[in-house]
């Protein structure tokens with residue numbers, strides 16, 4: 329009798345982008361924690377950190393006959409290969425940070441690599457935890473055809489005691505890790521719904 333093969337469960341590929349280039353960035357720390365959660369306590373997702381710091385400042389003079397500089401091509405390929413995006417970013421002056429906007433803009437050049445991706449936003453910052461930038465990012469996502477989960481919202485005041493991060497920017501607060509896990513589970517469920 330022929331052996332029946334069990335179909336492999338789909339793995340959702342998530343590209344993780346930080347809007348902060350700082351070495352000890354809290355937001356990049358959130359992404360490291362998300363990667364750890366994806367490996368140890370959530371089945372069916374795979375998160376890869378995609379560094380946006382090598383991207384040049386957007387200048388369409390750098391585009392030659394529809395091709396882009398090598399760092400931009402490599403970045404666009406990573407986004408193209410992903411099902412979903414996890415954005416972690418502080419707000420700068422109540423809005424998205426320049427490096428993140430730059431990455432969004434490079435990805436929007438033809439063909440737009442963001443189209444039909446699902447996404448979630450997490451942030452750490454001052455008083456409102458970077459939350460005010462979420463709506464600007466969502467607005468940009470309207471034109472780019474990014475489908476964001478609405479809830480749970482995640483914005484973390486990084487400076488309010490007890491300490492949420494250690495000196496290297498690693499997330500050390502267990503309650504916050506639980507909230508981050510809820511975001512990842514919601515993103516997984518939403519992505520599976522859109523893909524089916």
Ligand SMILES: Cc1cc2nc3c(=O)[nH]c(=O)nc-3n(C[C@H](O)[C@H](O)[C@H](O)COP(=O)(O)O)c2cc1C
Pocket residue numbers: 348349350352353354355356417418419420421422423452453454455456457458486
């Ligand atoms: C140019 C600039 C503008 C900022 N504007 C805001 C702001 O509007 N709201 C806020 O909560 N924090 C603001 N901050 C503080 C950042 O949220 C804080 O430095 C945060 O730790 C940065 O995130 P990171 O640790 O991931 O680098 C600003 C910081 C910079 C450098």
